[in-house]
Amino acid sequence: MGGKKTKLTDWPDNLKDVIDWFLRVGGKDKESLGDDKKFELPKAVNALGDYGEAKNVLESGSIAGNFGYVADGLRVFIGYNKSGSQELKGDGVGLSSHGGYASSYKDSAKWDGGSSNPTTYAHILLGSFPLLYYGLTHLLWRCTNGGWQNQILQGDGQGTDLSYFMNYMGYNISQLKSDVNGTQIATLLVTDSDSITDLKNFCNSASTMTYPDFLQKLHQKGTVAGSVMNAPLYKLYTDSHAYLTTNWKSHMLNDIPQTKAEIEATLTGYSEAVKALNPGSSQKLSTAYLTLLAKIKEAFIPDLPSPAPSAAASAVGGILGTAALGAGAALATNVGGITTTLKSLILIFK
Structure with a gap:
């Protein structure tokens, strides 16, 4: 912990x-x-x-x-x-x-x-x-x-x-x-x-x-x-x-966030707003966070194979600001080695 x-x-x-x-x-x-x-x-x-x-x-x-x-x-x-x-x-x-x-x-x-x-x-x-x-x-x-x-x-x-x-x-x-x-x-x-x-x-x-x-x-x-x-x-x-x-217009996962404020915002769909509010923060994320976020971003590639949509995937899609159930399900299967903060946000819906 x-x-x-x-x-x-x-x-x-x-x-x-x-x-x-x-x-x-x-x-x-x-x-x-x-x-x-x-x-x-x-x-x-x-x-x-x-x-x-x-x-x-x-x-x-x-x-x-x-x-x-x-x-x-x-x-x-x-x-x-x-x-x-x-x-x-x-x-x-x-x-x-x-x-x-x-x-x-x-x-x-x-x-x-x-x-x-x-x-x-x-x-x-x-x-x-x-x-x-x-x-x-x-x-x-x-x-x-x-x-x-x-x-x-x-x-x-x-x-x-x-x-x-x-x-x-x-x-x-x-x-x-x-x-x-x-x-x-x-x-x-x-x-x-x-x-x-x-x-x-x-x-x-x-x-x-x-x-x-x-x-x-x-x-x-x-x-x-x-x-x-x-x-x-x-x-x-x-x-x-x-x-x-x-x-601000919300752009989901256009960029990998660099601060804890940005990651909170990204996972709830508001990354552009927080970036504008908090530029140049020294609270940098670890390589583990950035690697995981890259995997999350990959989960939203349109042609990525994914499991069948489910209620859990629907909930994941909802918090991430997307209606793509397949993308939500793919996200739930691509989070190996997840750290505590992201476990909390993603495993809520597992």
């Missing part, structure tokens, strides 16, 4: 990192400042400057309010106390005993109000929304309609599909509660009891439901208001989409 990150300007590498970053910056974990007045992330976003209509989106106040709501939902998911010491209380997925759940960020990684490097904070914020949105909604789908309802977290990522998924999302399975099953995880993600009942009902109304169908249903059902990933997280995701696509 790699060593702990030493500061909050260190880019998240997987879903766990993103969640831990949200918890630390949002004042929800045990090492947080615990002072909501010091939460000034919207200012970091605004520091990116005036980019036409995107400025209005980012200054509307929706990011601040929705970030807080999502961070609190993630607090419930992991199992931190709401107030006081903010220690793990053991009713989320995180193991509360000694040697249990640990943040991806060192205790010394403190939120400084965004003053040290507002542009990096803003890029991390905007780049995290797609992974958080797709990762959590996929987990919810699997745990309500995708066959993981009765699976538990065991076996160091090898015991069940659920534990395998969580392992590839960056989690050390030994730090999670081994008796938590998929149905309980779904309940943690949908914090309102009426909403989880309604969610289960419409999932169970069909014998099978693909992930794209699930997303469509999720946003058709206004009664699923208590869901962490429904209205608040979806609003953050659409805000970042509006920002990154304003004044």
Whole structure:
């Protein structure tokens, strides 16, 4: 999994990192400042400057309010106390005993109000929304309609599909509660009891439901208001989409990205926007990243042989900004030697 990150300007590498970053910056974990007045992330976003209509989106106040709501939902998911010491209380997925759940960020990684490097904070914020949105909604789908309802977290990522998924999302399975099953995880993600009942009902109304169908249903059902990933997280995701696509035309995988900001953008279809925002960054990617990206690019060559399209391929195609199901399936079969960040983004849909 790699060593702990030493500061909050260190880019998240997987879903766990993103969640831990949200918890630390949002004042929800045990090492947080615990002072909501010091939460000034919207200012970091605004520091990116005036980019036409995107400025209005980012200054509307929706990011601040929705970030807080999502961070609190993630607090419930992991199992931190709401107030006081903010220690793990053991009713989320995180193991509360000694040697249990640990943040991806060192205790010394403190939120400084965004003053040290507002542009990096803003890029991390905007780049995290797609992974958080797709990762959590996929987990919810699997745990309500995708066959993981009765699976538990065991076996160091090898015991069940659920534990395998969580392992590839960056989690050390030994730090999670081994008796938590998929149905309980779904309940943690949908914090309102009426909403989880309604969610289960419409999932169970069909014998099978693909992930794209699930997303469509999720946003058709206004009664699923208590869901962490429904209205608040979806609003953050659409805000970042509006920002990154304003004044730039998306060109999927025209160039191999060179920075972590660019790779986040490339895998969600917004590479041109981030390149324009962050030219000359010194945060260069390794040769392994570049080699893998070359393989990804090859997967989109029109005459490349590929397996038959599937629901998983459809989901991959969706996050990559393409409707080519065959290309998505080819992508899923050409990712040998994948590194942690790209595992997180691609294996969500495996």
